Amino acid sequence: ETGVTQTPRHLVMGMTNKKSLKCEQHLGHNAMYWYKQSAKKPLELMFVYSLEERVENNSVPSRFSPECPNSSHLFLHLHTLQPEDSALYLCASSQQRYTFTDTQYFGPGTRLTVL
Amino acid sequence: AQSVAQPEDQVNVAEGNPLTVKCTYSVSGNPYLFWYVQYPNRGLQFLLKYITGDNLVKGSYGFEAEFNKSQTSFHLKKPSALVSDSALYFCAVRGNNNDMRFGAGTRLTVKP
Secondary structure, three states, rough: OOOEEOOOOOEEEEEOOOEEEEEOOOOOHHHHHEEEEEOOOOOEEEEEEOOOEEEEOOOOOOOOOEEEOOOEEEEEEEEOHHHHHHHEEEEEEEEOOOOOOOOOOEOOEEEEEEO | OOEEEEEOOOEEEEOOOEEEEOOEOOOOOOOEEEEEEEOOOOOOEEEEEEOOOOOOOEEEHHHHEOOOOOOOOEEEEOOOOOOHHHHHEEEEEEEEOOOOOEEEOOEEEEOO
């Protein structure tokens, strides 16, 4: 798991707070992803970045704002969240976004609780 | 659009017995199939993938998966389960549009 790191590991925030999740990959990959994992539901792909360009946004509410300053770092900025946004947020990276055989490698996740 | 189904929320096996975690898929075009494992408070770890070729794919920690095109299945197997295999297992498929779709997960419990 040292290949993809995420901070913080746990976050509790009120609905009016602003916070950011950070992801860093040490694998030399060109693509990075944000997923949301809720209990007993499939992973939901939120955002995809390829070569620092956002290539996918799966109808995610604007209260989630991603940022990819370089190919090694990915942020998810949070503001005015709702309690239903409480979940495990997973970051992943992969070598090439547009290769079918491409394997994604995941970080440990940030457990977010919105009060 | 592609999708996967994991029909069992929970699988229980005794240590030393063989285990199977089921996955079926739906995709247009060639399927590219993956298995991941998630231990408590950890991210998903890649186990194995099927791209093409031999229908039996071997992966990490003694796991293997059998691709069956006629049954559109990709079941995960291990000949002898360990207590430490207890975790949440996810099947995933990538179709021609390159999006990855994950199943809802199957919780495997291996009892001593």
